[in-house]
Amino acid sequence: MELWYTEEHSDNVRFSIRVDKQLYSGKSEFQRIDILYSNEFGTFLTLDSLMMLTEKDEFIYHDMIVHVPMAVNPAIKKVLVIGGGDGGTVRELARYKTIEQIDLVEIDEMVVEACRKYLPTTTCSLDDERVNIYYEDGLRFVRHIENEYDLIIVDSTDSFGPGESLFTKAFYGNCYKALKEDGILVNQHESPYYAAYANSFKRAHSRIVEFFPITKVYEAHIPTYPSGYWMFGFASKKYDPVEDLKADEWNALKLETGYYNTDLHRNCFSLPNYVKRILEDSDE
Amino acid sequence: MDVKRQRRAPILEALEEYKEMRIVPFDVPGHKRGKGNRELTEFLGEKCLTIDVNSMKPLDNLCHPISVIKEAEALAADAFGAKHAFLMVGGTTSAVQSMIMVACKRGDKIIMPRNVHKSAINALVVCGAVPVYVNPGINKEVGIPLGMSYEDVKKAILENPDAKAVMVNNPTYYGICSPLKAITELAHEHGMLVLADEAHGTHFYFNDNLPASAMSVGADMASVSMHKTGGSLTQSSLLLINNDVSKGYVRQIINLTQTTSASYLLMSSLDISRRNLALHGKEIFDNVIRMVEYARDEINKIGGYYAFGRELINGDTVFDFDVTKLSVHTREVGLAGIEVYDLLRDEYGIQIEFGDIGNILAIVSVGDNLLAIDRLVSSISEIKRLYAKEDITMMLDHEYIDPEVVMTPQDAFYAPKTSVPIKESCGAVSSEFVMCYPPGIPILAPGERITQDILDYIEYAKDKGCSLTGTQDIDIKNINIVTQL
Numbered sequence: 019m020e021l022w023y024t025e026e027h028s029d030n031v032r033f034s035i036r037v038d039k040q041l042y043s044g045k046s047e048f049q050r051i052d053i054l055y056s057n058e059f060g061t062f063l064t065l066d067s068l069m070m071l072t073e074k075d076e077f078i079y080h081d082m083i084v085h086v087p088m089a090v091n092p093a094i095k096k097v098l099v100i101g102g103g104d105g106g107t108v109r110e111l112a113r114y115k116t117i118e119q120i121d122l123v124e125i126d127e128m129v130v131e132a133c134r135k136y137l138p139t140t141t142c143s144l145d146d147e148r149v150n151i152y153y154e155d156g157l158r159f160v161r162h163i164e165n166e167y168d169l170i171i172v173d174s175t176d177s178f179g180p181g182e183s184l185f186t187k188a189f190y191g192n193c194y195k196a197l198k199e200d201g202i203l204v205n206q207h208e209s210p211y212y213a214a215y216a217n218s219f220k221r222a223h224s225r226i227v228e229f230f231p232i233t234k235v236y237e238a239h240i241p242t243y244p245s246g247y248w249m250f251g252f253a254s255k256k257y258d259p260v261e262d263l264k265a266d267e268w269n270a271l272k273l274e275t276g277y278y279n280t281d282l283h284r285n286c287f288s289l290p291n292y293v294k295r296i297l298e299d300s301d302e
Numbered sequence: 303m304d305v306k307r308q309r310r311a312p313i314l315e316a317l318e319e320y321k322e323m324r325i326v327p328f329d330v331p332g333h334k335r336g337k338g339n340r341e342l343t344e345f346l347g348e349k350c351l352t353i354d355v356n357s358m359k360p361l362d363n364l365c366h367p368i369s370v371i372k373e374a375e376a377l378a379a380d381a382f383g384a385k386h387a388f389l390m391v392g393g394t395t396s397a398v399q400s401m402i403m404v405a406c407k408r409g410d411k412i413i414m415p416r417n418v419h420k421s422a423i424n425a426l427v428v429c430g431a432v433p434v435y436v437n438p439g440i441n442k443e444v445g446i447p448l449g450m451s452y453e454d455v456k457k458a459i460l461e462n463p464d465a466k467a468v469m470v471n472n473p474t475y476y477g478i479c480s481p482l483k484a485i486t487e488l489a490h491e492h493g494m495l496v497l498a499d500e501a502h503g504t505h506f507y508f509n510d511n512l513p514a515s516a517m518s519v520g521a522d523m524a525s526v527s528m529h530k531t532g533g534s535l536t537q538s539s540l541l542l543i544n545n546d547v548s549k550g551y552v553r554q555i556i557n558l559t560q561t562t563s564a565s566y567l568l569m570s571s572l573d574i575s576r577r578n579l580a581l582h583g584k585e586i587f588d589n590v591i592r593m594v595e596y597a598r599d600e601i602n603k604i605g606g607y608y609a610f611g612r613e614l615i616n617g618d619t620v621f622d623f624d625v626t627k628l629s630v631h632t633r634e635v636g637l638a639g640i641e642v643y644d645l646l647r648d649e650y651g652i653q654i655e656f657g658d659i660g661n662i663l664a665i666v667s668v669g670d671n672l673l674a675i676d677r678l679v680s681s682i683s684e685i686k687r688l689y690a691k692e693d694i695t696m697m698l699d700h701e702y703i704d705p706e707v708v709m710t711p712q713d714a715f716y717a718p719k720t721s722v723p724i725k726e727s728c729g730a731v732s733s734e735f736v737m738c739y740p741p742g743i744p745i746l747a748p749g750e751r752i753t754q755d756i757l758d759y760i761e762y763a764k765d766k767g768c769s770l771t772g773t774q775d776i777d778i779k780n781i782n783i784v785t786q787l
Contacts, residue, residue, distance in 0.1 A: 158676045161683055162603075183673055187650055188680040195687065 023054055023062075025069055027244040028212045033069075035059060035242075041136050046128035048180040053136045059242060061137055063104060065129070066179055072242050073139060076106050080140075081278035082238045082250055082286070084110035087169050087202045089268035089283055090257050092116065094168040098196070100156035100184060101206075102173030103129035105141035111171075112143035113273055120149045121167075123160075125180055127153045157183040163196040170197060172205035177218040185218060187225045194229040200256040207235060210293045211245035219249060224300035226253045234259050235297060236286040238277070249293075260287055303380055308580035312373040313573040316361050317353045317566060323360075330356050330563070353566050364389060364564035365557055374573045381580040382507050382526065383517045384542035386549045388556060389572050390525075391564045394501045395421035397525035397541040399428065400556045401497040404523065404547065405467035406431035408712075413458045414469035415480075416705060417447040419499060420737055420772070422469060423747045426711040433711065434462050437704050438474075439619030444610055444631040445660045447702035447743075448619040449473075449480030452488075459492050467495040472503050472516055472524070475656075475663060475741045477627030478620050483519035490520070495547070498524040504532040505626060508583025511591060513622035522547050531626070531667050534575035538568040578668075586668045590626050593675050594666050597628055600679045606635040606686055628664040630682070632657075633699060636691025638766040640738075642682070645689060650681035656740035659698050659763065663741075698762050706751040709784065714749035719782040721775065724760065727752045730783035735772030738763050744772065752783070 021037040035056045042053040052064045060073030071079065084107055088094060095118045099107050103124035111120050122144070124130055130151065134141045144151065152159060156172075170193050175181035183189060184205075193203050203226070208219040227233050230253035240248040252259045265280040289297075327334050336343035336351030343351050357363035362371040371389065378387035390397045398421040406412050408430030414422060416435040426433055436458050439448035455468065468489045473479045486496045498516030500506065504526050506515040516524035524542045528534040543552055579586070601609040608631040614620045632642050643657025654664040664678060708731045709717070719733040729752065736746040745763075746756060760778075764770060770778045 155673055155676050157673075157680050161600075161676075161680045180673065183677045183680075186677060186681070188677060188684045191684040191688065192680055 023056070023064070025064075025067060025244075028214065031212070033242075033244070035062070042132050044128055044132060046126050048126045051126075051129055051132050053132055062242070063133065063137060065175055068176060069242050070175070071104055071106060071140065073137070075241050076104075076140060077276040078238055078240050079248070080106040080110045081275050082236070083107055083171055083173060083204055083206065085268075085273070085275060085278040086236065086250070086252065086259065086283060086286070087171070087204045088114060089264060089280060090254075090259050090262050091168065091200065091202060092264055092267050092271070094202075095119065096167050097121070097169045097171065098123065098160070098167045099171045099173055100160070101125075101175065101181065102171070104133045104137060105130070105144045107171055107173045108146070108149055109140060109143040112146045112148065114271070118148060120146070121152065122149060123152045123154060123156045125153065125155050155183065157186070157189050157192065160189070160192040160196050163192075165196070165198055167197055168201055170201070170203045172203070174206050176215070177208065177222070185222050185225075187228065190225050190229055194255075197255065201254065202257060203230065203251070203253040205251045205253075207249040207251040209243065209245050209248050210296050211247055215244055216296060220296050220300040222251065223297055226251055227300070230254060232256070232258055234287050235289065235293070237289060237293075238286065260284055303383070303580060305581070308377060308381060308577060310373075310377065311570075311573045311577045312370040312377070313361075313566070313570045316370040317355075317570055320355070320360055321352060327355075329358070350567065353570065355566055356563065361566065364391065364569065365560070365562055371569065374569070374576075377580075378540055378572070378576050379542070381576050382540070382542050383515070384524070385544050385547070386542070388541040388543075388552065389564075389569050390539040390541050390556070390560070391537065391568045392539075392560055393537045394499075394525050394527040394530075394539040395419075395424075396556070396560060397539050398422050398499055398501070399425040399559070400541055400552065401523045401525055402426070402431060402467075402469070403429045403555050403558070404552050405495045405497060411462050411465035412467045412469060413455065413462065413465050413494075415447075415450045415471060417474060417702060417743050418469065418471065419501065420735060420742050420744050422499065423711050423735070423744060427715045427748060428712075430710070430712040433707070434458050434465060435705070435707060438702065440700065440702060441614060441620075444608065445633070445700040445702075446476050446478070446629075447474065448478050449621060450485070451618045452481050452484050455485050456488060459488060459494065463492060465494055467497055469497045469499065470516075470521075472498045472500050472506070473513060473622075473624045473627070475502060475743070476629045476661070477502070477624035478614070479513045479622035479624065481618065481621040482516065482521065483514060486519050486521050495523070496521040500524045501527040502530060502627070503624070504528055504530060504579075505583070505587050505590070506624070508579050509587035509591070512587065512626070513624055517542055517544055520544065528572055528575055531665065532575050532579055533668050535568050535571040538572045540572065587626065590666055590668065590670070593670060593672060594626050594628050596672070597664075597666070597675050597679055601630055601682060604679075604683045604686055606690065607632060607682065608634065626666060628666055630662050630664075631660055632662060633660040633694060633697055635686050636694050636697070637685070637689060638697065640763070640766045640768050641689075642685055644767055645685050646678075646681055650684070652678055652681055654678075658738060658741060658768065659701050659759075659766070661701070698759065703745070703753075703755055703759060705747065706753070707749055708751055708787065709749035711748040714784055717784045718786045720785050721780045721782050724779060724781045725757065727781050727783055728754050728757055731787065733782040733784050734774060736760060736770060736778065736781065737772050738768040739771045746772075749784075752781070
C-alpha cells in the first residue's frame with residue numbers, strides 16, 4: 019500500500035513524505051490534529067494538514083528558538099512560551115538550571131495530550147516542576163501582564179488559523195508590555211520564500227519594529243518546512259543579539275546541541291540580499 | 303412557531319430544482335448564468351451566478367407572490383410571530399419607508415423620536431407626512447440619546463390626537479429600548495398604529511434573554527434587518543405586519559418603489575437565514591450573549607473605557623437594553639469614538655460598526671468566536687496604552703442636540719433655497735440633511751433651525767474624522783437653506 023502525506027507549500031508546489039502508518043487523528047475545537055509515522059522522518063505532527071514537527075529535524079527549530087536568546091542573556095529566569103504544545107521548546111529551556119519559571123500558554127489541550135502520547139521525545143519536560151501549563155489564547159493571557167518576563171518565545175502555528183492573533187500588532191504590543199526592561203521576544207517568523215509565507219514574514223517584522231528598539235531576524239535550515247528555509251525574529255528592549263552574545267558563558271554550560279553553536283549564532287543573523295530587501299521594504 | 307414546517311426553505315428548494323432543469327436562458331439577466339461575464343463569475347463563483355436569475359413561474363415573483371415566495375413569506379411570518387412577512391430587497395430603508403407610507407398620507411402626523419434613522423425622515427420628504435418629534439432622553443455619563451419616555455409619548459399623543467402613528471426604535475443603534483408594550487397599548491387606545499424600526503433587533507425574536515420584540519407586544523408593523531444580525535446578505539430585510547394592517551395595501555405601497563427585478567441571491571439568503579434562526583436561533587444568541595458579556599467585562603477591566611450594559615436600565619427611557627450590543631464609551635481615555643474606530647482599522651486591522659463622538663459600537667453575531675473577541679479587546683487595550691490623552695476638557699460630551707423644527711421635512715426640502723457656506727448658516731432653516739454615516743442619525747434634518755451648537759458639533763465631528771453626508775455639496779462645505787419660509 020502506498021500512503022503519502024502531501025502538503026501544498028504553494029498553489030503550485032507540493033511536498034510529500036511516504037507514510038508508514040497513521041498513529042493518531044483528532045479534531046479539536048480549534049484544528050485538526052494528525053500524528054503519522056514515516057521511515058524517513060520518524061513520528062511527525064501536523065495541524066490542519068500543515069507540518070509542525072518531525073522527530074528527525076525538530077532539534078533544529080527548538081535549538082534555534084531557545085539557545086539564541088539564552089546565549090544573549092544567560093541570566094534569564096522567567097520565561098513565557100506561547101504556543102509550543104508539542105513541548106520541544108520547553109524541553110530545551112528546562113535544560114538551563116538557572117531558569118526558575120516556565121509558563122506555557124497553549125490554546126489547544128488536545129495537541130498537548132496527543133503529543134504526550136505519541137511524541138515523548140518532545141514532551142519529556144512538560145512535567146518539570148518549574149513548568150506551568152495554561153490552556154488559553156496567548157493574546158488573552160498576555161493582555162493582563164506587565165513587566166514580568168525576561169523572555170517570551172512565540173512558538174506559534176502559521177498566521178492563518180488559530181495562530182492568527184499571534185501575528186497582530188495588538189499581540190506584539192502586549193508582549194512588549196509583559197517583558198521586563200531587558201526582556202527579549204523571540205518568535206517563529208515564517209519563511210521569506212513562498213509568497214504567502216513571505217507576506218506573513220514581512221507583516222510580522224513591520225509590526226514588531228514598531229515596538230522594540232532592537233529587532234533582528236535570523237535563519238535556520240529546516241528540511242520539512244516550506245522551502246526548507248525558516249526565519250526567527252529576535253526583538254529586545256536592550257540587547258543586540260550579536261554584540262551582546264555571551265559566548266564563553268554559554269559554552270561553559272556545556273550543553274550538547276545538534277544544530278546550535280556560538281559560531282553559528284554570530285552568522286545566522288547574516289541574511290541573503292533578497293531577504294534583506296523584504297525587511298527593508300517592511301521598514302518603510 | 304411550527305418547527306417542522308420551519309425546516310423548509312421554499313425559495314432555496316425551488317432554485318435547486320430550477321438548476322436541475324438545465325433551462326436554456328433567453329431572458330434577462332444578460333450574463334446568462336455567468337457565461338457572458340467570466341471575470342465576474344471568477345470573482346463571485348459559478349454557484350452564485352447560476353442562481354442570479356429573473357422571476358419566472360417556477361420561481362414566483364416578489365411583486366405578486368403566489369407560490370414559493372408566498373410560502374417563504376408565510377414561513378417568515380410564522381418564525382417571527384407576525385400576521386404576514388414581506389421579503390424586502392431594498393434594505394431595511396425600504397421597509398421603514400413602506401411602514402411610514404402605509405400609515406401616513408400627505409399632511410398626516412406621525413409621532414417619532416428625533417434619533418430615528420435617516421430613512422424614516424426621508425420617507426417624510428417623499429410622502430409629506432408631518433413629524434411630531436419626541437425628544438429622546440440623554441444619558442449624561444455616556445452622552446448617548448436614549449429611548450422615548452412613556453410620559454413624553456403620552457403628552458405627544460394627547461396634544462396630537464389626530465396623529466396616525468407612533469414610531470419606535472426597538473432598539474436604538476446603541477441597544478436602548480423604549481417601553482414598547484406600554485406605548486403600543488396607549489397608541490392603540492387612541493387609534494394610532496405602532497411602527498417599530500427593528501433594524502437592530504432581529505435577534506429579539508429568537509431569544510428570551512433579550513428585550514421584547516415588536517410583534518410580541520402587539521405592534522402593528524416592524525422593519526427587521528435580517529442582514530444585520532440575522533446572517534442574510536447585505537440589503538435583504540423583512541417587513542412584518544400584525545393586527546388589522548391590510549396585507550394587500552402594504553404590498554401596493556411596497557411596489558410603488560421596490561424593484562421589479564428582485565434578486566434571488568437576496569431572497570434565498572433571507573429564506574436560508576430565517577430557517578437557521580428558527581431552528582438554531584436560541585443557541586446562536588445564547589452564545590453571542592456570552593461572548594459580549596465576556597468582552598464587556600474584559601473591556602471594563604482595562605479601565606478608562608466604559609462598556610455599558612444593563613445597569614443603564616431605568617424603567618423608562620432605558621426600558622430595556624440589548625446585551626448583544628457592544629457599545630463602549632471612550633471619552634475618559636481622551637479619544638473620540640471615531641478616533642478609536644479609525645485606529646482599530648488602520649493599526650489593528652479590525653473594522654467595527656461605527657465610532658461617533660464619544661462611543662464605539664462593535665457588532666457581535668452568529669459569525670464570531672472568542673478568538674476574534676480577544677483580538678478586539680487586546681487592540682482596545684493597546685490603543686489606551688499607546689494613544690490615550692490626559693486632557694479631556696476640550697472634548698464634546700454628547701451625541702444629540704434637540705432640534706427646533708420650523709417646517710415639515712417635505713416643505714423644507716422642496717422650498718425655494720440657496721446654497722451658503724455652512725459656517726455662515728447659523729440661524730437659517732436647513733433644506734437638507736447633515737449626518738455622520740454611520741450611524742446615519744441626522745444632526746440636521748430638512749426644516750430644522752441651524753444653531754451655533756449644531757455648527758460646533760459638525761465642525762468637531764469633521765475634525766475628528768467622521769464621514770459626514772447628506773448635503774447636495776459632497777464636501778459638506780455648503781448647505782442649502784430655505785429662503786422663503
